[in-house]
């Protein structure tokens with residue numbers, strides 16, 4: 001596989017099914033959480049699936065969030081006015097990483113570093129765009145995350 005393209009993070013993770021398993025378990029914990037649960041009290045029943053769709057697209061899977069749910073600007077607008085605090089952002093990250101372990105997402109250093117890189121970036125943008133007066137872009141392509149400086153390890 002030396003002269004082939006490396007798999008996408010989406011493929012490495014296990015595809016749509018893996019991201020759906022991840023978000024289903026994650027939001028089950030989120031709604032019970034004392035710090036961030038209340039933010040999700042009126043969550044759309046399709047929320048977990050929509051976030052799985054978004055993550056799949058970011059990590060190199062099909063662009064379904066863009067085609068079916070309005071893409072990046074709409075995703076950002078979901079956070080408008082929520083005034084997410086840093087402790088709430090960090091709890092979201094911690095619960096997602098716990099869920100990644102619980103559902104058995106690949107735990108090799110390269111995958112987890114890339115995965116965490118996007119989650120760190122994305123949660124900070126969600127927080128920033130949730131503050132009073134935030135003006136998220138009205139047009140922007142979905143970001144695409146790759147392996148960065150540590151491509152998949154080949155023994």
Ligand code: HEM
Pocket residue numbers: 036039040042043044046047050051054055069075078079082084088089092093118119121122123126127
């Ligand atoms: C990488 C980070 C994040 C991603 C990818 C993400 C993704 C999304 C997406 C795709 C939606 C819209 C779902 C739909 O289309 O139905 C959404 C909504 C929402 N997000 Fe995030 N989010 C992130 C971070 C956060 C954080 C840190 C918080 C708060 C701690 C948060 C709170 C919410 C809330 C409250 C909604 C609206 C839920 C509802 O009432 O339906 N998000 N998010």
